[in-house]
Amino acid sequence: MTAAAKLPVSLAANPRLSSWVRFAADGEVTLSPGKVEIGQGIVTALAQIAADELDVDIARVKMVRASTSASPNEGVTSGSLSIQHSGRAIRQACAEIRQLFLTAASDRLGVDPAALAISDGTISGPGNVRTSYWELADEVSLDRDATPLAAPKSVTQRALAGHSVQRVDIPDKVFAHPRFIHDTALPGMLHGRVLRPDISRAKLADLKEDGARAVPGLVAIVRDGSFSGVVCETERSADTALGALRKGATWSEGEALPDENDLAAFLKAQPVESTVIDTRTATKAGAKARTVRRQYTRPYIAHASIAPSCAMAQWSGDRVRVWTHSQGVYLLRADLALVLKLPADNITVEHMEGAGCYGHNAADDVALDAVLLARAAGGRPVRVQWSRADEMTHTPFGAAMAIEIEADLDAQNEIVGWRHSIWSNGHAARPGRASQPALLAAFELEQPFPRMISANPPQANGGGGDRNSIPLYDFPSWTIESHRLLTMPVRTSALRTLGAQGNVFAIESFLDEIAIERGEDPVAFRLRHLTDERAKDVIRAAARRANWKPAPKSGIGHGIGFARYKNTGAYCAVVAEIEGEEDIRVRKLWVAVDVGEAINPDGVTNQIEGGAIQATSWVLKERVRFDTARITSNSWTEYPILRFSEVPAVEVDVIQRPEADPVGAGEAAHGPVTAAIANAVFDCLGVRVRNLPITRDSLIAAMELS
Amino acid sequence: MSTTRFRLNGVATEIDADPDRVLLDILRGQLGLIGPHFGCGAGECGACHVIVGDHAVTACDTPLWSVADKEVITLEGLGSLERPHPLQRAFIAEQAMQCGYCVPGIMMSAAALLKQNPKPSETEVRHALDRNLCRCGSHNRIVRAVLRAAGELADDLASP
Numbered sequence: 126m127t128a129a130a131k132l133p134v135s136l137a138a139n140p141r142l143s144s145w146v147r148f149a150a151d152g153e154v155t156l157s158p159g160k161v162e163i164g165q166g167i168v169t170a171l172a173q174i175a176a177d178e179l180d181v182d183i184a185r186v187k188m189v190r191a192s193t194s195a196s197p198n199e200g201v202t203s204g205s206l207s208i209q210h211s212g213r214a215i216r217q218a219c220a221e222i223r224q225l226f227l228t229a230a231s232d233r234l235g236v237d238p239a240a241l242a243i244s245d246g247t248i249s250g251p252g253n254v255r256t257s258y259w260e261l262a263d264e265v266s267l268d269r270d271a272t273p274l275a276a277p278k279s280v281t282q283r284a285l286a287g288h289s290v291q292r293v294d295i296p297d298k299v300f301a302h303p304r305f306i307h308d309t310a311l312p313g314m315l316h317g318r319v320l321r322p323d324i325s326r327a328k329l330a331d332l333k334e335d336g337a338r339a340v341p342g343l344v345a346i347v348r349d350g351s352f353s354g355v356v357c358e359t360e361r362s363a364d365t366a367l368g369a370l371r372k373g374a375t376w377s378e379g380e381a382l383p384d385e386n387d388l389a390a391f392l393k394a395q396p397v398e399s400t401v402i403d404t405r406t407a408t409k410a411g412a413k414a415r416t417v418r419r420q421y422t423r424p425y426i427a428h429a430s431i432a433p434s435c436a437m438a439q440w441s442g443d444r445v446r447v448w449t450h451s452q453g454v455y456l457l458r459a460d461l462a463l464v465l466k467l468p469a470d471n472i473t474v475e476h477m478e479g480a481g482c483y484g485h486n487a488a489d490d491v492a493l494d495a496v497l498l499a500r501a502a503g504g505r506p507v508r509v510q511w512s513r514a515d516e517m518t519h520t521p522f523g524a525a526m527a528i529e530i531e532a533d534l535d536a537q538n539e540i541v542g543w544r545h546s547i548w549s550n551g552h553a554a555r556p557g558r559a560s561q562p563a564l565l566a567a568f569e570l571e572q573p574f575p576r577m578i579s580a581n582p583p584q585a586n587g588g589g590g591d592r593n594s595i596p597l598y599d600f601p602s603w604t605i606e607s608h609r610l611l612t613m614p615v616r617t618s619a620l621r622t623l624g625a626q627g628n629v630f631a632i633e634s635f636l637d638e639i640a641i642e643r644g645e646d647p648v649a650f651r652l653r654h655l656t657d658e659r660a661k662d663v664i665r666a667a668a669r670r671a672n673w674k675p676a677p678k679s680g681i682g683h684g685i686g687f688a689r690y691k692n693t694g695a696y697c698a699v700v701a702e703i704e705g706e707e708d709i710r711v712r713k714l715w716v717a718v719d720v721g722e723a724i725n726p727d728g729v730t731n732q733i734e735g736g737a738i739q740a741t742s743w744v745l746k747e748r749v750r751f752d753t754a755r756i757t758s759n760s761w762t763e764y765p766i767l768r769f770s771e772v773p774a775v776e777v778d779v780i781q782r783p784e785a786d787p788v789g790a791g792e793a794a795h796g797p798v799t800a801a802i803a804n805a806v807f808d809c810l811g812v813r814v815r816n817l818p819i820t821r822d823s824l825i826a827a828m829e830l831s
Numbered sequence: 832m833s834t835t836r837f838r839l840n841g842v843a844t845e846i847d848a849d850p851d852r853v854l855l856d857i858l859r860g861q862l863g864l865i866g867p868h869f870g871c872g873a874g875e876c877g878a879c880h881v882i883v884g885d886h887a888v889t890a891c892d893t894p895l896w897s898v899a900d901k902e903v904i905t906l907e908g909l910g911s912l913e914r915p916h917p918l919q920r921a922f923i924a925e926q927a928m929q930c931g932y933c934v935p936g937i938m939m940s941a942a943a944l945l946k947q948n949p950k951p952s953e954t955e956v957r958h959a960l961d962r963n964l965c966r967c968g969s970h971n972r973i974v975r976a977v978l979r980a981a982g983e984l985a986d987d988l989a990s991p
Contacts, residue, residue: 164930298931480932738968
């Protein structure tokens with residue numbers, strides 16, 4: 126085995142130690158991960174890992190925001206992989222750095238390295254000899270490549286990782302100190318707005334500019350094909366000028382949208398690329414007595430970030446600097462280079478925090494908008510912020526899905542065969558991964574780039590529409606097939622969990638149905654079909670917390686859902702308690718989760734609580750609305766989400782496994798919560814809702830079917 | 832153009848601007864504050880909540896003229912690192928956010944609630960925050976933080 130093969134992936138890709146860690150003269154440690162803060166608390170967890178390995182107080186660790194000018198390239202902050210990627214890289218890099226400094230200290234102090242101890246960065250040995258990282262910083266060059274030779278601390282040696290610490294970003298956020306890109310003003314900054322049509326993919330046929338030109342404070346009107354916008358001295362004048370520009374715009378017809386009330390028919394009628402995701406063949410075929418088929422759907426779901434997307438850009442000659450809340454600064458830069466036809470080196474992309482994005486929203490789109498508008502700003506920086514309506518209608522959505530499962534049952538209703546088919550657009554059209562850009566404005570230019578059709582990551586990377594479609598249960602045979610649409614009238618890309626929410630909903634709903642038909646307890650049924658003890662443990666833990674199964678009570682129902690995210694990540698089981706008559710109210714969710722080593726247990730709990738509540742919102746409320754011409758869910762009124770008075774109590778049980786590799790928590794709960802609620806609805810009302818969201822309408826439709 | 836006078840975070844403030852302009856634009860624009868956030872511009876999400884008099888209002892659809900001669904408080908006026916408001920301490924103690932973009936508006940709703948009702952029940956807290964949206968799902972932590980702050984305020988009042 127080569128040395129490089131044993132390094133964590135992010136460190137193998139960015140082996141220079143100094144690109145991760147530096148010791149500043151004033152007693153600080155600067156840590157420079159390639160992953161970015163999106164409200165998930167990652168910078169805190171990474172600071173914990175570094176402080177632990179280096180033996181410094183966490184307060185000394187200063188986190189550097191990701192930038193293409195200096196940071197390691199860690200791709201995109203997504204897929205609940207930041208702890209796996211950045212965390213492991215930082216742990217390994219810091220372990221080696223610690224060794225290098227101990228060796229240098231040993232030379233300087235004349236003490237065997239084994240006799241040295243490090244306490245808050247001070248390295249000391251017998252006879253009261255001491256030095257520190259900072260004293261030695263000039264002697265120890267970190268401009269060297271990492272090796273896999275240094276051994277990180279063992280579980281018992283870690284003082285910080287595995288313990289809850291307060292997040293480093295929260296004080297700024299409660300004291301109104303600038304942290305968000307939205308709250309940042311650059312010297313001489315102008316404000317831009319982009320004009321986009323209500324009608325889906327309409328082209329700009331004519332643009333009368335007189336009205337906008339008359340607005341005081343207007344600096345420039347930019348038009349390139351169907352892309353147009355204004356640059357103004359103030360945000361207010363930009364809004365006014367945009368309104369005037371809108372009045373002067375004539376749009377061509379757009380492209381028809383599907384029937385929002387029959388998404389399954391639409392999805393199944395499109396040209397597709399079909400892939401067999403997995404098959405299992407029984408060693409001994411069971412005797413099939415009958416086949417049961419069920420179809421499940423989920424709608425398009427909006428990321429619906431609480432902040433409209435925002436970016437700033439500033440040109441200097443043929444170089445441009447971009448400030449963005451993108452999840453991947455290098456990937457965004459690659460797409461900007463394609464659109465601008467410039468070498469990537471001419472473009473610097475820096476991360477600044479935005480609001481939670483929950484996947485690929487408009488963060489990258491607005492960055493290109495800012496870059497295009499800033500070209501007309503004479504070297505001044507331009508800040509562009511989308512409107513609420515654009516944020517709700519022009520961002521990529523989580524893809525709608527139709528999922529069909531057929532189960533072959535033997536005479537005892539045991540599962541002897543299982544076929545799972547998915548029809549869906551691809552779940553990923555992120556920037557920086559193709560020879561064409563994925564950015565909205567690129568499709569609108571006079572010389573447009575082709576609209577990117579979303580693809581699916583391979584199963585080895587967790588899959589896309591097929592994520593979590595392979596059962597974790599020991600069915601004797603199965604075929605899993607994914608049909609990815611080759612048309613894309615509604616723009617889709619990564620939304621938290623990709624296809625996992627839909628697939629887990631389908632599998633866990635169907636299992637529940639079969640268990641109940643057998644007269645078997647759904648928890649016992651699942652445990653009987655699982656061999657992985659960690660999977661069983663989360664199910665048992667959630668069931669125990671919920672006193673499974675509580676005595677039947679009129680108007681109250683309980684249901685369970687389970688998944689291991691991506692089949693390789695966090696284990697999560699959920700029991701839902703709902704109250705239902707005409708409307709469904711989720712009262713309580715008991716969640717058990719196993720993320721291996723939980724670096725910041727409170728951070729894990731926070732992510733799981735948030736995921737559980739967001740999933741409840743998806744299940745009970747959310748559905749992107751459209752007519753044949755336009756996305757109509759363009760406001761919070763048209764796209765309601767769960768409110769404080771509707772939020773369930775959430776109890777989280779984190780099963781600590783300090784010896785197991787840490788995995789992410791951000792997406793573990795969505796699928797299990799969805800299934801648990803649906804199963805609780807059946808428990809309460811005797812109705813199987815197979816089309817999300819579970820609303821009064823879908824309940825009535827399901828009752829009529831049954 | 833005319834002049835509107837109001838007290839902003841305890842300081843007498845004069846603004847020369849069209850009195851029909853929205854308060855949020857004045858606060859974030861001319862006055863350079865960042866506590867109130869823009870979220871929707873339609874009074875639907877609460878990210879821009881500020882306290883006017885005793886009530887939390889959506890600054891994004893409140894006209895400037897309506898705050899004339901009134902007391903306006905933003906997150907900047909609630910407390911500081913050196914002298915934190917109990918809500919600020921409680922939000923840190925409960926780690927009551929994920930991204931935190933909605934938090935300034937929520938803290939102003941909560942501060943208005945505690946002004947009017949220093950000992951709210953959990954249901955009253957949820958009701959008071961119902962006009963504020965949080966997309967990350969931090970609701971329960973936020974409710975706990977508000978109840979913790981209320982408890983702290985009660986202790987302060989009880990102690991001599």
